[in-house]
Amino acid sequence: MIGYLNLILRLVIWFLLTANLSVANIIIGVSVALLLPGRLKSPGTLKDWLRAIGEALVAIPQAYFEALQIMLFPHQHEDVTLERVRPGRTPGLIFLDVFIITFTPKTIVLKYHEKGWYEVHWVKRRKAS
Template sequence: MIGYLNLILRLAIWFLLTANLSVANIIIGVSIALLLPGRPKTPGALKDWLRALGEVIVAIVQAYVEALEIIIRPHNHEDVVMERVKPQRTPGLIFLDIFLITFTPKTIVLKYHEDGWYEVHRVRRRND
């Protein structure tokens, strides 16, 4: 059986594509959402997604702080570092990690290495 979040996502995509909330379309959408094959569920996936949601909130605040820092004190030194991917990340969580790193003004992911590393470009002040 597919997870509730996956079912809701599939139905939301179906209703956005069809733009029709008739009874027949709802039945067709639920049938298709249940019949489409799903990935095997991982037991800690929901906990990881909730933790990732908290990281998104922190990243939004961090983005504003970093933008103000760049405006007030120019950052003229840059480097490329390798950061380790957190263990046992699903492809969706890896995408979210890359998005969060790139969302902040001082960092951007240049490349994701399949062996579990992000190549990250960052700007900083010389004395940081």
């Protein structure tokens, strides 16, 4: 089941990159998705995938809300933090985590450290002194 989710993730990325749903592009996308090597560090569970997809769906309204906040109130303070990667994440789930963090306007992942950390850049409102 998890192999299908990885295949679907690769196809979605392909279609987002090409923005073309012609028959020839679908055939090329399926071929590329099947030919890409898959290295599993640890098998992801369906529960992890469903949680990541749920977080992606929650990130959409959150992104609109943060965009409105940035437009209405100045955000002039920047901060860089390290956030821990959940243990046992497959490369596909790590990609989804990075996508979810970067999708919202106030945060962006600067670097993924192989030791299990995301380096995240935050834009914040400066607190009144």
